[in-house]
Amino acid sequence: MKLKNLIRVAMLIATIASVFGMTPQAYAQGNATNYLGAQIIIRSTTFWDAVFNGTVNANRYERWSLQLVETENFTVSVITTSGTLTPDIYLLDANENQIAVANGTLSNAVLTTNQPAGDYFIQIQPHSGEGTYLMEITRVEQVVEPTASIVLNPAVISVGGTATGTMMLSNVPTGGYSSAEFTCTYNPALIQISNITDAGLFGSDPATAINGPANGSFVFAVAGSNGQRATADGAVFTFTVTALAAGQAEINCVVRVSTGGALTTIASAPVTLTIEELLATLNGTALATKTVTVTLYKQDTTVQTTATADANGNFTMTAPAGTYTVVASAPGFLKAQGSPVLTAGATKTMQTISLLAGDIDDNNVIDQFDALTIGMNYNLAAPAAADLNNDGTINVLDLELLAANYRETGPLAWQ
Numbered sequence: 001m002k003l004k005n006l007i008r009v010a011m012l013i014a015t016i017a018s019v020f021g022m023t024p025q026a027y028a029q030g031n032a033t034n035y036l037g038a039q040i041i042i043r044s045t046t047f048w049d050a051v052f053n054g055t056v057n058a059n060r061y062e063r064w065s066l067q068l069v070e071t072e073n074f075t076v077s078v079i080t081t082s083g084t085l086t087p088d089i090y091l092l093d094a095n096e097n098q099i100a101v102a103n104g105t106l107s108n109a110v111l112t113t114n115q116p117a118g119d120y121f122i123q124i125q126p127h128s129g130e131g132t133y134l135m136e137i138t139r140v141e142q143v144v145e146p147t148a149s150i151v152l153n154p155a156v157i158s159v160g161g162t163a164t165g166t167m168m169l170s171n172v173p174t175g176g177y178s179s180a181e182f183t184c185t186y187n188p189a190l191i192q193i194s195n196i197t198d199a200g201l202f203g204s205d206p207a208t209a210i211n212g213p214a215n216g217s218f219v220f221a222v223a224g225s226n227g228q229r230a231t232a233d234g235a236v237f238t239f240t241v242t243a244l245a246a247g248q249a250e251i252n253c254v255v256r257v258s259t260g261g262a263l264t265t266i267a268s269a270p271v272t273l274t275i276e277e278l279l280a281t282l283n284g285t286a287l288a289t290k291t292v293t294v295t296l297y298k299q300d301t302t303v304q305t306t307a308t309a310d311a312n313g314n315f316t317m318t319a320p321a322g323t324y325t326v327v328a329s330a331p332g333f334l335k336a337q338g339s340p341v342l343t344a345g346a347t348k349t350m351q352t353i354s355l356l357a358g359d360i361d362d363n364n365v366i367d368q369f370d371a372l373t374i375g376m377n378y379n380l381a382a383p384a385a386a387d388l389n390n391d392g393t394i395n396v397l398d399l400e401l402l403a404a405n406y407r408e409t410g411p412l413a414w415q
Helices: 001-021 370-378 396-404
Strands: 029-035 038-043 053-054 060-068 072-083 086-093 098-103 106-115 120-127 129-139 147-153 156-158 162-170 179-185 190-197 207-214 217-225 236-243 247-258 265-270 273-274 279-287 293-297 303-308 314-320 325-328 335-338 347-349 358-359
Touching: 053 060, 053 120, 072 086, 086 106, 086 207, 098 106, 106 120, 147 247, 147 273, 162 247, 179 236, 179 273, 190 207, 190 217, 217 236, 236 247, 236 273, 279 293, 279 396, 293 314, 303 314, 370 396
Parallel strands: 038 060, 147 265, 156 273, 279 347
Antiparallel strands: 029 038, 053 129, 060 120, 072 106, 072 129, 086 098, 086 120, 147 162, 162 236, 179 217, 179 247, 190 236, 207 217, 247 265, 247 273, 279 314, 293 303, 293 325, 325 335
């Protein structure tokens, strides 16, 4: 009789345990912290597709640990089993920072989220009321759709340069594709497409058909021969892109695939090629006892760019091809001016030039008015234009430099 009673007790315990979930009943491990005045009860570790039960009220919250070994989409569902509880679900990181929340409605709450690998806590607390609850954590399977994309290498080129485009298929389904069709469009004023070549994804010696490229579009169609199929992700075909003009050149392809006998359109995002104008380089040497600024002017006299010469007078700058006016200047010196013609991709070097000291009033002539400025500010440090030797004092040494270039006019011719 005693043995029969023991068996009955064991069966009763097993039945009760099955009501509360697939795992052994969780137990409180102690206080983790006080959260908004409530006691936090740490519960046992959770795992997928199991049901857990707990009790919360205004003074008692429960926190379940969750470890993710990889990025997961998952749903936490909480249902009240007794009492007046409307539950809230909080997802916390390992540092107890809140990263997601689901506020309950009536007797349930659902939190669906995507999180990377790491340690987390699921905290259950009342939105209102109190009572017992059941919690379930389930994975949400991600549906990975097949896609097509173009990879450009490089993605930024200059006018006249080339890039290689590669059409890729991703997330190819089990069983693969028997054929695929790519209808692509582009701006023929910005780019030219050529050299469309099969890349072998549909097996050796596939049947291919190419229409174009012409008038900003082309079609590439491919079918595996002798039962061959595209069964893996990879490159379908490649092509050459030649830049014709500066701008943003978008290539957009409509992609249709077949598993046998019917075509289905799959997602394909456009790709953009950035085309930069091929620049010319202007460099040279402009000397003075002060820092020289070199300014490049467009033909409409607006400034294209400026550069500051280094301690040795060397400078370099870039600009689009064209004819410009270049001016070298320094405070108190006659300017030098030239008219360089810049060629795209080439370097123009200006002759080395030494600016002439003495044009303090910047009127392109060295005369008595400039000398008068030295006299009026003798033994002072300002104006800086009168300190021709740049030693911090305006005196006869500056007058000496002025006298060496007396009556010279500018701007100096600069080749």
